[in-house]
Amino acid sequence: MRYNWNWSILFEDPYLGWILSGLGLTVLVSSLAWVIALVLGSLVGIARTVPVAWVRTLAGFYVEPFRNIPLLVQMFLWFFVLPEIVPEGMGRWLKRDLPYPEFWTTVIGLGFYTAARVADQVRAGIESVPKGKTQAGLASGLTWTQIYRFILLPLSYRLMLPPLTSEFLIIYKNSSLGLTIGLLELTAQARQIEDYTFQGFEAYITASLLYALITILLLVATQGLERQLRIPGLIQRGT
Amino acid sequence: MLNFDLQVIWQELPFLGQGLLTTLLFATLSILVGLVLGTLLALMRLSPFPPFFWLATAYINLFRSIPILLGIFWFYFLVPFIIGRSLGNFASAFIAFVQFEAAYYSEIIRAGIQSVPQGQIGAGLASGLNYPQVMWLIVLPQAFRNMIPPLLTQSIVLFQDTSLISVINVREFMGASRIIAEKEGRPVEIYIFAALIYLLVCLISSQLVKFLEQRTDPKRRRSTETVAVVG
Numbered sequence: 001m002r003y004n005w006n007w008s009i010l011f012e013d014p015y016l017g018w019i020l021s022g023l024g025l026t027v028l029v030s031s032l033a034w035v036i037a038l039v040l041g042s043l044v045g046i047a048r049t050v051p052v053a054w055v056r057t058l059a060g061f062y063v064e065p066f067r068n069i070p071l072l073v074q075m076f077l078w079f080f081v082l083p084e085i086v087p088e089g090m091g092r093w094l095k096r097d098l099p100y101p102e103f104w105t106t107v108i109g110l111g112f113y114t115a116a117r118v119a120d121q122v123r124a125g126i127e128s129v130p131k132g133k134t135q136a137g138l139a140s141g142l143t144w145t146q147i148y149r150f151i152l153l154p155l156s157y158r159l160m161l162p163p164l165t166s167e168f169l170i171i172y173k174n175s176s177l178g179l180t181i182g183l184l185e186l187t188a189q190a191r192q193i194e195d196y197t198f199q200g201f202e203a204y205i206t207a208s209l210l211y212a213l214i215t216i217l218l219l220v221a222t223q224g225l226e227r228q229l230r231i232p233g234l235i236q237r238g239t
Numbered sequence: 240m241l242n243f244d245l246q247v248i249w250q251e252l253p254f255l256g257q258g259l260l261t262t263l264l265f266a267t268l269s270i271l272v273g274l275v276l277g278t279l280l281a282l283m284r285l286s287p288f289p290p291f292f293w294l295a296t297a298y299i300n301l302f303r304s305i306p307i308l309l310g311i312f313w314f315y316f317l318v319p320f321i322i323g324r325s326l327g328n329f330a331s332a333f334i335a336f337v338q339f340e341a342a343y344y345s346e347i348i349r350a351g352i353q354s355v356p357q358g359q360i361g362a363g364l365a366s367g368l369n370y371p372q373v374m375w376l377i378v379l380p381q382a383f384r385n386m387i388p389p390l391l392t393q394s395i396v397l398f399q400d401t402s403l404i405s406v407i408n409v410r411e412f413m414g415a416s417r418i419i420a421e422k423e424g425r426p427v428e429i430y431i432f433a434a435l436i437y438l439l440v441c442l443i444s445s446q447l448v449k450f451l452e453q454r455t456d457p458k459r460r461r462s463t464e465t466v467a468v469v470g
Contacts, residue, residue, distance in 0.1 A: 073413065
């Protein structure tokens with residue numbers, strides 16, 4: 001195995017910029033997608049627990065396809081199929097006038113996909129709150145809205161923090177799928193550097209370390225949050 | 240806009256079917272090898288011998304923090320370097336894929352092993368078995384029973400993830416679909432068809448998992464267990 005190591009190439013003109021812009025895109029896309037996933041996922045997850053049967057069924061219809069079709073296929077559906085099947089004016093706008101189509105498609109695709117996973121976590125979290133609390137709430141004259149607002153949601157979101165953290169970590173890794181529709185995020189940039197310079201080791205090691213760094217930073221940040229929001233008196237996973 | 244051309248799917252069905260078979264082959268091999276490697280990793284991580292623990296922990300954390308796509312590119316580049324020649328896209332994708340899936344499986348298996356009460360190990364050791372025997376004869380059989388549902392769920396995720404290997408031009412189901420969609424200029428029909436097939440396979444499998452989950456649920460199992468004890 002002969003290989004000429006050349007780490008300095010990563011600091012030369014176009015390549016350093018490529019890595020930094022790739023890293024920036026990865027962080028930006030994942031963060032925006034996470035906002036969608038958290039908001040939409042919470043709504044769908046709550047809808048799956050409400051005491052109205054047709055709302056629960058409807059929310060179930062959202063989760064199944066988004067969980068059971070591979071993310072890569074979903075990306076292609078958003079990018080190649082959606083513009084063809086919506087009304088013509090809108091399709092033309094999606095194809096021609098939408099700025100940075102690969103960026104926004106990745107954000108939307110990733111967000112909607114992760115929302116289905118978040119919805120499952122939210123539902124499980126709400127269902128894990130003992131039934132007695134809901135009954136006590138009803139008995140003391142609270143409305144359903146109040147029960148969710150004051151009892152179910154505050155309790156379940158604090159319990160859900162660890163699983164939501166791992167979804168947050170997964171979204172960073174999944175953002176790499178943006179490259180299949182042409183988004184030049186971190187993985188794509190590493191690959192491009194390998195193509196241009198044949199210094200694959202340097203490019204891939206750097207990208208791997210950056211992903212690991214993101215993971216570590218996020219873990220440290222959320223562990224602090226977990227400690228803050230811990231419910232006293234419950235056995236919870238030690239940090 | 241909505242003029243679906245089902246002809247194109249019908250016409251390319253053999254090619255797509257070939258792709259689906261490749262996907263199934265790839266997924267089956269990955270599940271088998273991934274489970275074996277995952278079990279080894281989990282045992283190493285729980286081993287009383289510190290170097291094993293550190294090695295497995297480092298490996299698992301590394302592979303869990305890197306996207307599979309990056310790993311697929313990594314090994315596509317790395318394999319020819321190590322063995323001096325290319326093994327082909329399928330084998331290279333497989334080597335990368337299996338390592339990631341082993342890391343994912345190992346966390347499930349570790350949790351399963353840890354769900355077996357500590358006293359079982361002590362009882363085994365006290366009755367004269369050595370550590371490997373205790374693991375193989377007492378802990379693992381009980382642990383695997385507890386982890387069948389999460390392992391199956393992870394296997395469905397694995398099945399979905401196999402679509403990723405199309406990025407290095409393996410002609411599994413998604414790869415075949417991409418080729419047809421491009422060649423025929425019919426992305427709408429082809430990708431919707433691909434999505435439906437994946438949906439169908441995964442829905443059926445997850446229903447199966449739910450069914451198994453209910454059967455292995457301790458509340459329902461109690462009756463059969465009593466019989467077993469009496470018998």
